[in-house]
C-alpha cells in the first residue's frame with residue numbers, strides 16, 4: 001500500500017544545502033572542476049592543499065545530480081564485478097579494481113574521521129546472493145576470486161532479515177552513509193581551504209588554446225590550465241565520443257520504515273536485481289530497497305518498473321529512480337582524455353567508491369605523481385569490440401523508438417500537442433495549471449518520455465531529465481526544453 005508517497009530520494013529529506021554564489025565575473029585558475037557530485041567534490045578535496053588555485057562550478061547545487069539518488073553503500077562486494085572484470089579483461093585487473101575499492105572505503109573513512117563529518121557512516125556486512133539456482137556457480141566464482149585476493153568470505157543460506165536465498169556470500173569491512181551530508185560537509189571544508197565554488201553556474205563550452213582552456217560558464221569565462229570533467233555524462237560528443245562507449249542503466253528504489261534493528265547491505269545477481277541497505281534517521285529506521293533495472297535505450301517506459309516495485313507489500317514513504325553510466329569492461333573511465341583535460345565517470349552503479357577513488361587518481365595525475373590505478377582506469381584504453389554493436393543498436397533503437405512509437409497510452413497526467421510541426425508535452429497539475437515543454441531533448445534530438453511517478457520528462461537515449469517546466473535536472477542535456485507561447 002502506498003500512502004503519502006514522496007517521489008524524490010530519501011537523501012533530499014531535511015537537507016538544506018548552503019548555497020554559494022553564482023559565477024559573476026571572469027576568472028583565471030589552475031584547475032577547474034566541472035560538477036559537484038561525489039566525483040567533483042572528492043577531486044577538489046584532494047587538491048585543496050596543493051597550492052594550485054582550484055575552482056568548482058556546478059550547474060545546479062552541490063549534490064543535486066546522480067549522487068542525490070544513490071543508495072549510498074560503500075562496499076567492495078558488488079554485483080559479481082570481479083568475475084565480470086576477469087572475463088572481460090583479466091584477473092590482475094580484477095585484483096587492481098578490488099584494491100581500488102578497498103582503498104576508496106579507507107579514503108572515505110579517513111576523511112570522515114579527520115574532518116569530523118557527521119554523515120551516518122556505519123559499518124555493515126555486505127551480502128551478494130541469488131534466489132536462482134543457475135547463478136550459484138557465478139557467486140562461487142566470485143567467492144574464490146575474493147579469497148584469492150586474501151578476503152575472508154563466508155557462505156550464507158539466508159540474509160540477516162531472515163530471507164532465504166539459494167546461495168549467498170558475506171564480506172565484512174563494508175559501510176553505508178548519507179551521501180548528501182558527506183558532500184555538504186566537504187563543501188564547507190573546501191570553502192575554508194580556498195577552493196572557489198560557484199553553484200547555478202553551468203558550463204556551456206570548453207575551448208582549448210595552447211596552454212589553457214577557456215570555459216564559458218553562464219555569462220562569464222573561466223580560464224584554466226587544467227579541467228576536470230566530473231559531470232557524470234559530458235554534454236559534448238568530442239573528444240571522447242561517450243555515447244558510443246557506454247550505455248545507461250536505470251534502477252527503481254523505494255524506502256520504508258523498518259521495525260527490526262538490523263543493518264546490512266545486500267545485492268542479488270538476479271534479474272530483476274534486488275538491493276538493500278538500512279538508514280537510521282533520528283528514531284526512524286528505514287529500509288532502502290532497489291528492485292529492477294533496465295538499459296534505458298532498450299525500453300522507454302518507467303511505469304512497469306515502478307509497478308513491479310509497488311507489488312511488494314511495503315508501506316513506501318519514498319520512491320525514485322536513478323541512472324548510472326555502464327562501461328563495456330565494467331571498469332570506470334578515470335584519467336586524461338586530452339592534454340590537461342581529465343574525465344571521471346562510468347562507475348557501473350558503484351560511484352560512492354569509484355567517485356571517491358577518482359578524486360585521488362585525478363589529483364595524482366594533475367600533480368604528476370604516480371598512481372597504481374592509472375592504466376586500469378585509463379579512459380583511452382579502447383572499447384571492447386564486442387560491446388560496440390550493442391551500444392550502436394541501443395542508441396539507434398532508442399532514437400527511432402522515441403520518434404516513431406507514438407503509443408503514449410500509458411500517460412495519465414500529460415497530453416501531447418503539435419504546434420508548428422513540433423511536439424509539445426502538456427502536464428496539468430493538481431491546480432489545473434498547464435506546464436508545457438518541447439518534447440525534443442537538446443542533447444541529440446530524441447523525444448523525451450514522461451515519467452509519471454517522478455513527474456519528470458526523461459530522455460530515453462542518454463538519460464537527461466527535465467522537470468515539468470522543462471528545466472534540465474540531469475544531463476547530458478545542457479539546455480532547458482521550456483515551451484514559450486508564440487516562440
Ligand SMILES: Cc1cc2nc3c(=O)[nH]c(=O)nc-3n(C[C@H](O)[C@H](O)[C@H](O)COP(=O)(O)OP(=O)(O)OC[C@H]3O[C@@H](n4cnc5c(N)ncnc54)[C@H](O)[C@@H]3O)c2cc1C
Nearest residue numbers: 035037038039059065066067070071072073203350351352
Ligand atoms: C539506483 C542507483 C543506486 C546506486 N547506489 C550506489 C551505491 O549504493 N553505492 C555506490 O557506490 N554507487 C551507487 N550508485 C552509483 C552512484 O550513485 C553514481 O555513480 C555517482 O553518484 C556518480 O557521481 P558523479 O559525481 O559522477 O555524478 P553526479 O552526482 O551526477 O555529479 C555530476 C554533477 O555535474 C553537474 N553538471 C552536469 N553538467 C554540468 C555542466 N555543463 N556544468 C556544470 N555542472 C554540470 C550536475 O549538475 C551534477 O551535480 C548508484 C547508482 C544508481 C543508478
